Amino acid sequence: MIESVPIPGINDFDKTFWKNTTKNLLSIQHCGSCDEPRFPPRHMCPKCQSTNHKWKIVSGDGELWSYVVPRSPLLPYFEKQSPYVVGLIKLNGYSNIRIIGRIMRADNTNEVDINKISIGSKLSVGFNKINTDISIPFWYLES
Amino acid sequence: MFKDQTAIVGIGQTEFLKNIDSTELNLACKAIKLALDDAGISPDQVDALGSFTYEDTPEFEISRNLGFGNLHYWSQAPYGGGASCAAIGQVAMAIASGIANVGVVWRSRKRGDPSSRMWSHTEQEIFDHWKWSRPSGLVRPVDESSMIMRRYMFENDYSREDLSSVAITLRKYANKNVNALMHKKELSFDEYMNARMISDPLCLYDNCLESDGAIAVVITKLSLAKTLSNEPAIIHAYSQGMSQEHSLMTDYHGENPLHSSSYVTANNLWKQSDFQPKDVSVAQFYDAFSPMIPLSLEAYNFCPKGKALKMISDGFISENGLLPVNTSGGSLSEVYLHGMNLVLEAVRQIRGSSSSQVKQVNLSLVTTCDATPNAALLLKGGI
Numbered sequence: 334m335i336e337s338v339p340i341p342g343i344n345d346f347d348k349t350f351w352k353n354t355t356k357n358l359l360s361i362q363h364c365g366s367c368d369e370p371r372f373p374p375r376h377m378c379p380k381c382q383s384t385n386h387k388w389k390i391v392s393g394d395g396e397l398w399s400y401v402v403p404r405s406p407l408l409p410y411f412e413k414q415s416p417y418v419v420g421l422i423k424l425n426g427y428s429n430i431r432i433i434g435r436i437m438r439a440d441n442t443n444e445v446d447i448n449k450i451s452i453g454s455k456l457s458v459g460f461n462k463i464n465t466d467i468s469i470p471f472w473y474l475e476s
Numbered sequence: 477m478f479k480d481q482t483a484i485v486g487i488g489q490t491e492f493l494k495n496i497d498s499t500e501l502n503l504a505c506k507a508i509k510l511a512l513d514d515a516g517i518s519p520d521q522v523d524a525l526g527s528f529t530y531e532d533t534p535e536f537e538i539s540r541n542l543g544f545g546n547l548h549y550w551s552q553a554p555y556g557g558g559a560s561c562a563a564i565g566q567v568a569m570a571i572a573s574g575i576a577n578v579g580v581v582w583r584s585r586k587r588g589d590p591s592s593r594m595w596s597h598t599e600q601e602i603f604d605h606w607k608w609s610r611p612s613g614l615v616r617p618v619d620e621s622s623m624i625m626r627r628y629m630f631e632n633d634y635s636r637e638d639l640s641s642v643a644i645t646l647r648k649y650a651n652k653n654v655n656a657l658m659h660k661k662e663l664s665f666d667e668y669m670n671a672r673m674i675s676d677p678l679c680l681y682d683n684c685l686e687s688d689g690a691i692a693v694v695i696t697k698l699s700l701a702k703t704l705s706n707e708p709a710i711i712h713a714y715s716q717g718m719s720q721e722h723s724l725m726t727d728y729h730g731e732n733p734l735h736s737s738s739y740v741t742a743n744n745l746w747k748q749s750d751f752q753p754k755d756v757s758v759a760q761f762y763d764a765f766s767p768m769i770p771l772s773l774e775a776y777n778f779c780p781k782g783k784a785l786k787m788i789s790d791g792f793i794s795e796n797g798l799l800p801v802n803t804s805g806g807s808l809s810e811v812y813l814h815g816m817n818l819v820l821e822a823v824r825q826i827r828g829s830s831s832s833q834v835k836q837v838n839l840s841l842v843t844t845c846d847a848t849p850n851a852a853l854l855l856k857g858g859i
Contacts, residue, residue, distance in 0.1 A: 335600050339615075341607035372729055373608050379720065398733070399627035401619050402676035406590070408598060411613045416676070419614045421623055421728055429721075431728050433609040452630045469611050 338410045340463055347374040349388050354468040357460045359393035361430060362386050372430045393458025393470070395422040397450060398431055417444050422456055422472050432470065435461075439473040449474060479748065480856065481572035483701035483708030484564070486515025486694030487820045492657050492811035494588040496688040503690035504533045504584035505541045511692040512542075516704050517578060519543045524576035524695075525550040526563035528814060533584055549576040555724060557764050557845030558737075560815040561853045565714035567695050577697065583816045584690035593686075605723050618683055618765055620725045621847060622675040625767035628734060629677065632782040636677055640668040641789040642766040643681040643808055648795070650805025653831040657685050658809040682766040684807035691816035693823070709826040709840065712856040713748035717741025718849035725847050738775035738846045745852050746777070751839055753777045756854075758825045758834040759799055759841040760818035763806045768846040769793070773801075775846065795832055803832040818842050819853070826857035 343351050346362075353360040363370050364378035365385025377384050400420040407415055418436040436445045441461050455475040460468035488510030490496070490503050512519055522544040525535050529552045539547060549570040553562035560583065567579035586592065595616040602610050614620060629635065647663035650656035663681060671679040701708035717740030721730035727737070746752070753776060761772040770784035778799055779787050787793075793801035804810045804821040811817050822842035824830040843852040 334596050335598060337600070339598050339600060339602050339610045341611055342601040342603035344603065347607075373605065373723075399623050399630070401614070401622040401626060402673070403613060403615070403619050404673045404675065406593075407613075408596070408615055411615060414613070417613055419609075419612055419619065419623075421733070429729065429731055431733070433612050433614050433728070435612050452627065463611075471612070 334408055336409050338463070339408070340467060343466065346376055350374055351467050353388070353390065354460055354470060355462070355466065357468070358390050359458050359470055360388045360390050361424070361427070363389055370427055370430060372432065391424060391426065393424070395424040395456050395472070397436070397452055397454040397456060398423045399452055400436060400450065402447060414444070416447070418447060418450065420472060435471040437471045437473055439476070441471060445474060478569060478572050478714065480710050480712055481698055482568040482695055483698050483710045484693050484823050484855065485696050485701045485704050485706055485708055486511040486517060487823050488512070488514055489655070489691045489817070489820060490689050492655060492687055492689040494657070494687060496586070500584040500586055500690070501533045501537060501541070503688070504538060504582050504692070507584065507690035507692040508538065508542055508580055508582050511580065511694050515694040515706065517694060517696070520545045521578045522580050523548045524567050524570050524579035526567035526579060526581035527552050528556065528559040528563060528583055529554040530556050530559070530814070531583060538582070549579070553851070555845070555848040557762055557814055558848035558850040559844065560819055561714070561842060561844045562716050562851035564693060564695065564819065564853060565716070565851055568711045568714065571695060571697055577700070579695040580692060581695065582690065582692035583814050585813055586688045587812065588686050588688045590686065616675070617725055617847070618678055619675045621765040621767050622678045624733060624771070626677050628767065628771065632785065634785050636669065638785045638789050639677070639682065639766060640665055642769050643668060645788065645794050646763070646802050646806045646808045649803050649832050650809030653804050653810060656805040656810040657687055658805060678765060678767070681808070684764045684812040685809070687811045687813070689811055689813055691813050691820060693819060707827050707857060709823040710856040711853055712750070712839070713745050713854040714851070715741050715744035715748060716849065716851040717744060722849060724849070734771070736771065736775060736846045737848070737850050738772055738843065741843070741850050741852050742776040745854060749854050751854070756799065756839045756841050757837040758803060759801050760803070760806070760822045761801055761843050762815045762818060762845045762850070763802055763808050764812070764845060766808060769801060771846050772843055776841070776843065800832065800834050803830055803834065815844055822853070822855050826855055
């Protein structure tokens with residue numbers, strides 16, 4: 334089993350998303366023709382089949398749609414951190430954009446206190462730098 | 477037309493164990509021969525095959541070992557837990573359309589060893605859709621299922637006490653099935669509540685077993701089926717289903733993540749069928765994880781939205797309930813073979829040979845994985 338955190342492989346459709354994360358920015362792909370938002374990023378708009386697209390920088394604020402607390406057995410990297418919280422975060426301003434992310438403290442140094450979170454909790458986005466090409470978005474409780 | 481043109485006429489299974497000292501090929505051969513013997517059909521009559529894209533035993537090796545006739549059709553259905561009914565349905569379509577006459581569908585799997593868990597082979601760099609979840613620690617299928625269940629429990633005010641009824645009900649069925657891995661192990665409410673968590677809110681007993689074994693079925697035209705000694709399990713209706721924003725193992729990005737591909741399969745299945753959910757005597761719902769049973773009960777329209785877990789707690793799927801479910805113990809307590817054991821139990825219920833036999837079974841439903849692109853078969857007896 335891999336020892337360190339698995340990282341996203343970058344492709345043509347999502348390279349802008351990942352580049353923006355290295356600038357601590359969350360961006361959502363929209364259709365360049367009909368403006369329909371889509372996540373995860375992809376080649377074609379499922380609504381109008383246009384291959385034009387654009388990126389909109391968003392606040393990253395959202396609310397916790399659901400969450401889990403994984404326990405052993407896990408990949409070694411996550412085994413060391415268990416129990417931890419992974420959430421599905423519904424982004425503000427969109428009806429159907431939901432993104433998976435760790436729920437951490439604001440400074441990303443520690444796990445959030447599980448007792449302080451619940452479905453519906455208001456969250457802000459932060460970024461965990463993996464390397465020069467990628468930062469993984471995480472979310473923290475709005476204070 | 478497809479309706480009522482084909483039937484499952486033979487079923488075969490190896491022993492089910494945590495570890496079988498054999499190969500997947502040997503186990504597949506054994507299960508297929510048992511299924512053909514059960515049907516009373518000679519291997520040289522077989523001309524169609526169906527399996528899973530996840531199956532490692534190739535068609536030509538199976539054919540060379542069993543001595544099948546010249547083959548006219550074969551296909552593989554994708555997506556693991558979503559595949560069993562699809563593999564059978566596709567072979568049934570080939571037979572109904574006249575391309576082939578006798579089909580075999582099989583699944584052989586050595587998954588008892590923890591090193592065979594798919595998630596444990598997660599690559600360092602992820603290029604498929606799982607790049608959007610694995611790096612954040614949502615690594616295993618159980619985590620993906622748990623995410624949905626916590627939301628379902630939140631929306632409908634359920635607790636782990638309510639969820640416990642799924643695993644406990646299935647264990648009682650397994651306790652009556654001598655072939656079930658958990659035949660001799662009872663499961664109490666206290667054991668469930670004190671079990672270690674795997675992905676909170678799901679605990680150990682909400683997860684399927686890890687096991688070795690193989691299962692096969694034989695499918696023929698109904699006209700041939702009627703000449704055989706077993707009561708045919710007539711394939712009355714079949715559909716696959718995949719919703720628009722489905723992403724393998726999740727519907728997180730659709731309009732309602734609780735609205736799985738099962739809704740697509742169910743809608744088309746009932747449309748193909750002459751019957752309604754209320755006409756169904758017994759059902760086998762794919763259960764890699766316990767949440768899939770209440771979610772499927774709602775998707776297939778047996779329970780109002782949000783009510784399934786309450787109804788299960790009240791005995792709806794139990795032996796004396798209105799709709800006994802996973803009556804051999806299912807994937808949670810009989811064996812985990814990507815749901816092929818559920819197909820065999822659906823057939824046994826038609827034949828009247830289940831260890832938890834439901835009285836006067838006319839219609840027997842079997843489904844595949846709620847969290848993947850999936851499929852279902854509505855089987856009919858009475859001939």
